[in-house]
Amino acid sequence: MKIVQRFAEVRASTAGRLGLVPTMGFLHEGHLALVDAARRDCDTVVMSLFVNPLQFDETRDLSRYPRDLDRDAELAEGRGVDVLFAPELDEMYPQEPLTRVTVSGTTDEMEGAHRPGHFDGVATVVAKLFVGIRADRAYFGRKDAQQLATVTRMAADLSIPIEVVPVSIVREQDGLALSSRNVFLSLDERRRALGISTGLMAAADAAEGGERDGLQLESIVRARLDGVLIDYVALAGALSARRVDNLEEDAVLAVAARVGETRLIDNVFLTVRGDTIVADRGTRLDEPSILYAAHRD
Amino acid sequence: MKIVQRFAEVRASTAGRLGLVPTMGFLHEGHLALVDAARRDCDTVVMSLFVNPLQFDETRDLSRYPRDLDRDAELAEGRGVDVLFAPELDEMYPQEPLTRVTVSGTTDEMEGAHRPGHFDGVATVVAKLFVGIRADRAYFGRKDAQQLATVTRMAADLSIPIEVVPVSIVREQDGLALSSRNVFLSLDERRRALGISTGLMAAADAAEGGERDGLQLESIVRARLDGVLIDYVALAGALSARRVDNLEEDAVLAVAARVGETRLIDNVFLTVRGDTIVADRGTRLDEPSILYAAHRD
Numbered sequence: 236m237k238i239v240q241r242f243a244e245v246r247a248s249t250a251g252r253l254g255l256v257p258t259m260g261f262l263h264e265g266h267l268a269l270v271d272a273a274r275r276d277c278d279t280v281v282m283s284l285f286v287n288p289l290q291f292d293e294t295r296d297l298s299r300y301p302r303d304l305d306r307d308a309e310l311a312e313g314r315g316v317d318v319l320f321a322p323e324l325d326e327m328y329p330q331e332p333l334t335r336v337t338v339s340g341t342t343d344e345m346e347g348a349h350r351p352g353h354f355d356g357v358a359t360v361v362a363k364l365f366v367g368i369r370a371d372r373a374y375f376g377r378k379d380a381q382q383l384a385t386v387t388r389m390a391a392d393l394s395i396p397i398e399v400v401p402v403s404i405v406r407e408q409d410g411l412a413l414s415s416r417n418v419f420l421s422l423d424e425r426r427r428a429l430g431i432s433t434g435l436m437a438a439a440d441a442a443e444g445g446e447r448d449g450l451q452l453e454s455i456v457r458a459r460l461d462g463v464l465i466d467y468v469a470l471a472g473a474l475s476a477r478r479v480d481n482l483e484e485d486a487v488l489a490v491a492a493r494v495g496e497t498r499l500i501d502n503v504f505l506t507v508r509g510d511t512i513v514a515d516r517g518t519r520l521d522e523p524s525i526l527y528a529a530h531r532d
Numbered sequence: 533m534k535i536v537q538r539f540a541e542v543r544a545s546t547a548g549r550l551g552l553v554p555t556m557g558f559l560h561e562g563h564l565a566l567v568d569a570a571r572r573d574c575d576t577v578v579m580s581l582f583v584n585p586l587q588f589d590e591t592r593d594l595s596r597y598p599r600d601l602d603r604d605a606e607l608a609e610g611r612g613v614d615v616l617f618a619p620e621l622d623e624m625y626p627q628e629p630l631t632r633v634t635v636s637g638t639t640d641e642m643e644g645a646h647r648p649g650h651f652d653g654v655a656t657v658v659a660k661l662f663v664g665i666r667a668d669r670a671y672f673g674r675k676d677a678q679q680l681a682t683v684t685r686m687a688a689d690l691s692i693p694i695e696v697v698p699v700s701i702v703r704e705q706d707g708l709a710l711s712s713r714n715v716f717l718s719l720d721e722r723r724r725a726l727g728i729s730t731g732l733m734a735a736a737d738a739a740e741g742g743e744r745d746g747l748q749l750e751s752i753v754r755a756r757l758d759g760v761l762i763d764y765v766a767l768a769g770a771l772s773a774r775r776v777d778n779l780e781e782d783a784v785l786a787v788a789a790r791v792g793e794t795r796l797i798d799n800v801f802l803t804v805r806g807d808t809i810v811a812d813r814g815t816r817l818d819e820p821s822i823l824y825a826a827h828r829d
Contacts, residue, residue, distance in 0.1 A: 242691055327691075333637045334655070334689035340630045358631070359690075366663045367691030392631035393656075394539055394624075394664030 251278025548575025587653030
C-alpha cells in the first residue's frame with residue numbers, strides 16, 4: 236500500500252476502475268466494509284483520510300475527534316487498500332477556501348437543522364475528493380443517511396462522472412451502530428445508547444409488518460429511548476432527506492440523540508417494493524469491534 | 533469534428549491532453565482565438581456550447597441571447613475543434629439543480645455587484661464542464677476578467693486537476709472588444725461604445741508611462757466615456773477581482789457600461805514586472821469581425 240499526501244500522487248498511482256473510500260480516519264469495521272465493497276468492484280482502491288475542519292460546527296468536536304494514522308494505515312493495508320491518501324491541511328486548503336459547494340433541499344432538515352454549515356463543509360470536501368482523485372465509484376456508509384443523499388445529489392448535479400455506492404451499517408453484537416465517536420461512551424452511556432438501535436429494529440419490524448405511518452414508526456423508536464437527549468426521530472425520503480408522512484417511497488427512519496456529551500446518529504433504510512417493505516438493519520459483528528475492544532481493554 | 537450532446541460521449545471521444553473551450557455559442561474571433569490557443573497546447577480540443585440559464589440575471593437577456601448552432605459548428609470545425617459538445621438542457625440539468633458552487637471574494641464587486649446570482653451560475657456550470665469533461669486545460673478570454681479570476685479560484689479551491697489558461701481580448705479594427713452582444717448595437721451606439729476601448733487604451737499608455745494611482749487611471753477612462761451609462765470603472769487585483777488603490781500587483785482596469793439597451797464590458801490587463809508595467813491591450817483584427825460583418829451586411 237502506498238501512502239501519499241498529494242492529489243497528483245493519487246492520480247499517478249492508480250489504474251483501471253478506481254474506487255474511493257472517503258474517511259476521517261480512526262477506522263472501524265464500518266469503514267472496512269466500505270473497503271470490502273470497493274475491493275469487490277474496482278481495480279484500485281483509494282482510501283482518503285482527512286479530518287475536515289470545514290464540516291465541524293463545534294470546535295470541541297473537531298479538537299477531540301480521535302486520530303491514529305499508524306493504526307489506520309495498518310488496518311487499511313490489511314483490508315486491501317492500494318493507496319492511502321492522507322493529505323495535510325495545506326494540500327486540501329493551500330489558500331483560504333473561497334469556494335463552497337452547497338446542496339439545498341437534502342440538507343434542510345435533520346442533521347442540517349442541527350448542525351449549521353456542516354453539509355456545506357461535507358459537500359465541498361467530498362467534491363474535492365471526487366474530482367481531485369478522479370474516482371469512478373465512491374463508497375459511503377448508510378449510517379450517515381443524509382450525507383449519502385446529499386453527496387449523491389451533489390455528484391449528479393455537478394455532472395461528476397462517479398457512482399456513489401451505499402453500504403449497510405455495521406453494528407456491534409448488541410446492535411450499537413459503529414462510530415468513531417463510540418470510544419467516548421462510558422459503560423453506562425453505552426447501555427443507554429442501545430435504545431437507539433433497539434427502537435429502530437422494532438420500527439423496522441413494524442414497517443415490514445405493514446406499518447407505513449411516519450408518526451407511528453417514529454413513536455415506536457421514541458418509546459425505546461431513555462436516558463438520551465433526542466435531537467430528532469424522523470421518517471424521511473431516502474433521496475430527498477425530507478420528512479414524509481407515510482412510507483410510500485424508499486425512506487430512512489433516522490435518529491439523532493445525545494448520550495452524555497456524545498452525539499450519536501443511527502437509522503434503518505426502508506425499501507418500498509410494491510406492497511412489500513424491506514428493511515436494511517445493517518450487519519452485526521460476531522465479536523466486539525476493533526474500536527470497542529481496544530477502548531475497553 | 534464530432535458533435536455530441538452527452539458528457540459521456542465527450543469523455544469517450546477524447547484522448548491525450550484535453551483542452552476545453554467553454555462558450556455560449558454565437559462564435560466570433562474571440563472564441564476562435566481560444567480554439568487556436570487550445571490547438572497549440574492540446575491533443576484534443578473540445579468546445580462546449582451551452583447558453584446557461586443559471587447565469588442570466590435578466591430573463592430578457594437570456595431570451596434574446598443570439599444563437600446559431602449551424603454557423604457555430606461550421607466555424608468551430610474550420611478552426612480545428614475535434615468535439616463540439618452542445619448539450620440540451622436535460623443533459624445539463626436533468627433534475628432541479630439543488631447544488632450550487634459559490635465563490636466569495638472574487639465575486640463581490642464589479643459584475644458581482646451588478647448581476648446578482650450571475651457568478652453562482654457561472655461557477656456552477658463551469659465546474660460541471662470541468663469535471664464532466666475531465667479536461668486538462670480550459671481556455672478563457674480575458675474580456676470576462678472577473679469570470680476568469682473566479683473560475684481560476686474555483687478550480688483551485690475544488691482541487692479540480694485543470695489549468696485555466698487566459699487568452700487576450702480580440703478587438704475590431706477600431707478597438708471595440710468582440711462580444712456576441714455587439715450585434716445588438718446600432719451604428720450610433722457602436723460609435724458611442726468606442727469610448728470604452730479608447731479610454732482603456734489611453735489608461736494603458738498612462739500606466740506604462742508610470743501612472744499607478746487607481747483613481748487617476750480610472751479618471752482617464754471616464755474622460756473618454758460619453759453617451760454611455762457607466763456601471764463601473766475599476767482598477768482591481770487580477771486574482772482577487774477586488775478594487776485596489778494602486779497598481780502594485782497584477783491588475784485589471786475594467787469597465788462596464790450600458791450603451792442603449794446593451795451592456796458591454798471591457799478591460800486591459802496590467803502586469804507588474806518590478807518597476808515596469810506591461811499592458812495587454814488585446815489583439816486587433818485587420819478586417820471587420822465575422823460577427824460584425826455579418827450583422828452589417
